[in-house]
Amino acid sequence: xxxxxxxxxxxxxxxxxxxxxxxxxxxxxxxxxxxxxxxxxxxxxxxxxxxxxxxxxxxxxxxxxxxxxxxxxxxxxxxxxxxxxxxxxxxxxxxxxxxxxxxxxxxxxxxxxxxxxxxxxxxxxxxxxxxxxxxxxxxxxxxxxxxxxxxxxxxxxxxxxxxxxxxxxxxxxxxxxxxxxxxxxxxxxxxxxxxxxxxxxxxxxxxxxxxxxxxxxxxxxxxxxxxxxxxxxxxxxxxxxxxxxxxxxxxxxxxxxxxxxxxxxxxxxxxxxxxxxxxxxxxxxxxxxxxxxxxxxxxxxxxxxxxxxxxxxxxxxxxxxxxxxxxxxxxxxxxxxxxxxxxxxxxxxxx
Amino acid sequence: xxxxxxxxxxxxxxxxxxxxxxxxxxxxxxxxxxxxxxxxxxxxxxxxxxxxxxxxxxxxxxxxxxxxxxxxxxxxxxxxxxxxxxxxxxxxxxxxxxxxxxxxxxxxxxxxxxxxxxxxxxxxxxxxxxxxxxxxxxxxxxxxxxxxxxxxxxxxxxxxxxxxxxxxxxxxxxxxxxxxxxxxxxxxxxxxxxxxxxxxxxxxxxxxxxxxxxxxxxxxxxxxxxxxxxxxxxxxxxxxxxxxxxxxxxxxxxxxxxxxxxxxxxxxxxxxxxxxxxxxxxxxxxxxxxxxxxxxxxxxxxxxxxxxxxxxxxxxxxxxxxxxxxxxxxxxxxxxxxxxxxxxxxxxxxxxxxxxxxxxxxxxxxxxxxxxxxxxxxxxxxxxxxxxxxxxxxxxxxxxxxxxxxxxxxxxxxxxxxxxxxxxxxxxxxxxxxxxxxxxxxxxxxxxxxxxxxxxxxxxxxxxxxxxxxxxxxxxxxxxxxxxxxxxxxxxxxxxxxxxxxxxxxxxxxxxxxxxxxxxxxxxxxxxxxxxxxxxxxxxxxxxxxxxxxxxxxxxxxxxxxxxxxxxxxxxxxxxxxxxxxxxxxxxxxxxxxxxxxxxxxxxxxxxxxx
Numbered sequence: 001x002x003x004x005x006x007x008x009x010x011x012x013x014x015x016x017x018x019x020x021x022x023x024x025x026x027x028x029x030x031x032x033x034x035x036x037x038x039x040x041x042x043x044x045x046x047x048x049x050x051x052x053x054x055x056x057x058x059x060x061x062x063x064x065x066x067x068x069x070x071x072x073x074x075x076x077x078x079x080x081x082x083x084x085x086x087x088x089x090x091x092x093x094x095x096x097x098x099x100x101x102x103x104x105x106x107x108x109x110x111x112x113x114x115x116x117x118x119x120x121x122x123x124x125x126x127x128x129x130x131x132x133x134x135x136x137x138x139x140x141x142x143x144x145x146x147x148x149x150x151x152x153x154x155x156x157x158x159x160x161x162x163x164x165x166x167x168x169x170x171x172x173x174x175x176x177x178x179x180x181x182x183x184x185x186x187x188x189x190x191x192x193x194x195x196x197x198x199x200x201x202x203x204x205x206x207x208x209x210x211x212x213x214x215x216x217x218x219x220x221x222x223x224x225x226x227x228x229x230x231x232x233x234x235x236x237x238x239x240x241x242x243x244x245x246x247x248x249x250x251x252x253x254x255x256x257x258x259x260x261x262x263x264x265x266x267x268x269x270x271x272x273x274x275x276x277x278x279x280x281x282x283x284x285x286x287x288x289x290x291x292x293x294x295x296x297x298x299x300x301x302x303x304x305x306x307x308x309x310x311x312x313x314x315x316x317x318x319x320x321x322x323x324x325x326x327x328x329x330x331x332x333x334x335x336x337x338x339x340x341x342x343x344x345x346x347x348x349x350x351x
Numbered sequence: 352x353x354x355x356x357x358x359x360x361x362x363x364x365x366x367x368x369x370x371x372x373x374x375x376x377x378x379x380x381x382x383x384x385x386x387x388x389x390x391x392x393x394x395x396x397x398x399x400x401x402x403x404x405x406x407x408x409x410x411x412x413x414x415x416x417x418x419x420x421x422x423x424x425x426x427x428x429x430x431x432x433x434x435x436x437x438x439x440x441x442x443x444x445x446x447x448x449x450x451x452x453x454x455x456x457x458x459x460x461x462x463x464x465x466x467x468x469x470x471x472x473x474x475x476x477x478x479x480x481x482x483x484x485x486x487x488x489x490x491x492x493x494x495x496x497x498x499x500x501x502x503x504x505x506x507x508x509x510x511x512x513x514x515x516x517x518x519x520x521x522x523x524x525x526x527x528x529x530x531x532x533x534x535x536x537x538x539x540x541x542x543x544x545x546x547x548x549x550x551x552x553x554x555x556x557x558x559x560x561x562x563x564x565x566x567x568x569x570x571x572x573x574x575x576x577x578x579x580x581x582x583x584x585x586x587x588x589x590x591x592x593x594x595x596x597x598x599x600x601x602x603x604x605x606x607x608x609x610x611x612x613x614x615x616x617x618x619x620x621x622x623x624x625x626x627x628x629x630x631x632x633x634x635x636x637x638x639x640x641x642x643x644x645x646x647x648x649x650x651x652x653x654x655x656x657x658x659x660x661x662x663x664x665x666x667x668x669x670x671x672x673x674x675x676x677x678x679x680x681x682x683x684x685x686x687x688x689x690x691x692x693x694x695x696x697x698x699x700x701x702x703x704x705x706x707x708x709x710x711x712x713x714x715x716x717x718x719x720x721x722x723x724x725x726x727x728x729x730x731x732x733x734x735x736x737x738x739x740x741x742x743x744x745x746x747x748x749x750x751x752x753x754x755x756x757x758x759x760x761x762x763x764x765x766x767x768x769x770x771x772x773x774x775x776x777x778x779x780x781x782x783x784x785x786x787x788x789x790x791x792x793x794x795x796x797x798x799x800x801x802x803x804x805x806x807x808x809x810x811x812x813x814x815x816x817x818x819x820x821x822x823x824x825x826x827x828x829x830x831x832x833x834x835x836x837x838x839x840x841x842x843x844x845x846x847x848x849x850x851x852x853x854x855x856x857x858x859x860x861x862x863x864x865x866x867x868x869x870x871x872x873x874x875x876x877x878x879x880x881x882x883x884x885x886x887x888x889x890x891x892x893x894x895x896x897x898x899x900x901x902x903x904x905x906x907x908x909x910x911x912x913x914x915x916x917x918x919x920x921x922x923x924x925x926x927x928x929x930x931x932x933x934x935x936x937x938x939x940x941x942x943x944x945x946x947x948x949x950x951x952x953x954x955x956x957x958x959x960x961x962x
Contacts, residue, residue, distance in 0.1 A: 022777035035931030065865045072869035102879045
């Protein structure tokens, strides 16, 4: 019996699988086989796939590790590998970087500069640098710097290395959410909601982000429509844990029963999530929802995943809410320390 | 009285045709579908007005080579002069509202009629339409060109109610006008129509859809017509099927036949079900009409309750579609359940061919899992076997959750004839975890590599004490690899050591490996990340007390020799486990080998010196 599949078999098998944990497992195995046999180009190829798959299945740490390896190899032999693919994935890495509170502010800025320098050296538009500066500043809660970068990147030319318009538009929307200007949020969301802009992850993300702004403006009917459609698009996908959190945030206020459905269906994805920020947001909203549900439906027992590390009684919703809240607050603390402000904990003020 | 007026569309018609051909329709060949659809709509409208009315469609082909003419005629409701002006106005409006309006689709009958007609410009430089409304009024002729000019006139003669459309093929589109092609296309589009579609060509005429089977509308009847159903499927879907499952929804407004694909399919393969809406083919590649797990079938579906998109090639993703999809899924599942009940060998054949799909379904549905679990294949330390056979061994089924873990323990487990299942492939570990819930009297247990020790024999503390010094030397030598040593007894005796890795230490290993290869900046980022990973990231090196070499190493601790021996055993274990080594580990290997050669030679020299 063959216990070892060879590199080609593994890659073939991986290419045949839909994006997900199983595919990632195959790719990691392929990378390992390539490493053991000293097949550098194959190892690089496998890691390219790992970066992409991990990025879009909610494994930012795995993506970062594989990318770091690639970048080192690329610097040793730049003529051997395709810089466009690599630089494109650099953007994904920057987009996820802030989720790891262990990475300091200075390091993030250093990476941003490294990214900018490399983009310049390949002759790409500086727009990408400023756009990512805009995003990272938002992540760090540095809204003034974000505003400056926003003006800056919009004045520059797009090129083939720019993010697609739908993704940019979604980030602009996020900016207005952080600034707290709901009217502007709606204005920015319009081209996406009208279906004029879309891509692999838009409008999926947008439909959840827009819920609270609509709620605050009293546009419940529209919000309900987007909630239902948005949830249909992301249900069961590991990549959208933060969107589930946004859905819960809205449903706590408008339809806690539906909120409980979303919570029970998505908790298994959130609990093992590799992105601590998404997990924090989800746990925070879960805590809020459970408190509300404890008032509305006393005695309800929450269906927890079999492997959920909670020893208490799932029927004691208040205690369970405490558990979620404690986890979220501990995470928020770490982010606040790294960011040097209260940007993250203020998002959880109601928890 | 003859009135003929030359008009020009107040629209950019060529731009519109561009949009249609580039964005709306997948290929020029859909013009025929659009004409058929128009004819069908017209007949439906007339049937509503005159119950019992018998519709028919005639298609005539004349001419040769690149100058073929096609005439498509129906005896439907026809258009009045006002109708013609209305559809022209519709075209005008949607062109002014731009591409999106076109793509969003018109919902009125007349609007769709007009847009459908425009698709003919993809294959013909002129469209001539003669029509007589069943509501009376004069017969009308409309002639249009792609440059936007057209004429409308009343005819002197009175035609019988219905519509005729004439097209002349452009050189590029000639093959769409060939008899054989048209014959097949008409069959595809109209196989289910409840009235005859006749093709006249080269002096021959025959009814294209004469064999539209009754069981299509009542799928339950299909059970007893095996040969006929399979032959029909082959003609329509182009595959030699060997099995099928009839489908119906509760409302009876959607139904069909799910043909089991005769070959295994890739999970990512595009689904291509063929769907008829109100008996007209709407899509040859509907992906969203069945649940994702149904990739082992290709279906013929008919429905009258779903809303087509503007291109008429797909359905809008809405609540209704979701409902239909889950009901069709239930029907398919029920079909498999019946098969398990009455013809298990048929099901077994199906499962062997489509194991992955079956597993996907089993994960979602415990009852289904219970029904088919015995035939699902798994990789185990007893080879590739079906679950039923493995269960018959009557032991606890241990399973891993990753290929990596399986690899680490499989040779030890095999040596001890422990039954371990590789749960690292898609769905497998979920299925193993669910098995006791779905099936009675079976135990499964997740095995972590650092638990393989369960089947190890423990070394009693008194005995362990003898090795105290050697183990301390071992631990301090392995410290820098974040590994610790443990003494156990296990089989096979000729395996001196075994290396196991926990999830965290696995991440750390990957992190360090990348760190070594990466740029300075990224290495420092990875460094800060590794500090966040819990200190549980220690791996374990099990020393096999049954192994003579290990015995000697443990009983004669030596401050110089023992650490080196341990390091060598450690890298040896990595090699056995097929781990990629980092720089530090490779160095140990190289130096160690050189040292041992050196010692061996020196010992030889010493002995010669004594002689």
